[in-house]
Amino acid sequence: MMLRYLGSTKNLAGCVGGLAGLGLYLAGVIGWLWPVVVVALYAAGALLAPPEKVRLLPDASGELRVSLETLISSVSSQASRMPESTVDTVRRIAEVLADLLAQPARLSADPDLRHSVVRLVRTDLPLSVESFLNLPRWFASRRAGAAAELVAQLDLLEAEAHRIAERFYAADVDRQADHTRYLRDRDA
Structure with missing residues (x-):
């Protein structure tokens, strides 16, 4: 708790206020009351600083990566x-x-995108594979429709994963296009 406060915006703003009070003392603006002024400016800075942002949802990217790795090893074994x-x-x-989950802060910045990734990792992809693998082997091998359904589901999920990645990397692509335009305009 104390360590969290030391790095908080409120403490940093208070420190700036306290340093300003100390600067006033060193400049000769305030006299023997400088400790009171320093404390008062620290308190003012700490009280006026904006509160820390509330994070109700913990960063679950590590758990999602583990879930994804577990799914891959399960699929490989089957x-x-x-x-x-x-x-x-x-x-x-x-x-x-996995590429998207490797950038948890950026993923957390877009709740809709994060939800789409979580849904793919925790629900859609496992459900598709589990539904097929839970069919009796003899039934799944005799019935071509079951295999075709799995292939169709995975194709849809792959397309969705690519759409999500396009949204995720859109700013990077735009930045690259802007740089290309800049280079072309510079040579013209």
């Missing part, structure tokens, strides 16, 4: 039961999601 190429599709989806 590869013989999965239709051809679906394991690779799951890995491609996981690769896109």
Whole structure:
């Protein structure tokens, strides 16, 4: 608790106020009351500073990465039961999601995007794979529709993962395009 306050905006603003009071004393503006002035300016700075932002949702990116890695290892261990190429599709989806989860602060800045990633990692991708793997092996191998459903679901999830990544990296792409325009205009 104390360490959190030491790095808070309120403490930093209070310190600036206290240093201003000390500066006034050193400049000869205030006399023997300087300790009272320093404390008063510290208190004013601390009281006037904006409060820290409230974070109701903890950063769960680490948990999501673990969930994603667990899913990949589970799918890899069941590869013989999965239709051809679906394991690779799951890995491609996981690769896109892992890249997004590697930047937790940036992901947390967009709640809609974060929700989409959480939904893909915790619900959509596991549900698709589990639904197929929970079918009896003999049934899934005889019924082509079950494999086709899994392939279709994974294709949809891969497309969604790419749409999410495009939204996530849109500012970077725009910055790159701006730089290209700048370079072209500079040479003209």
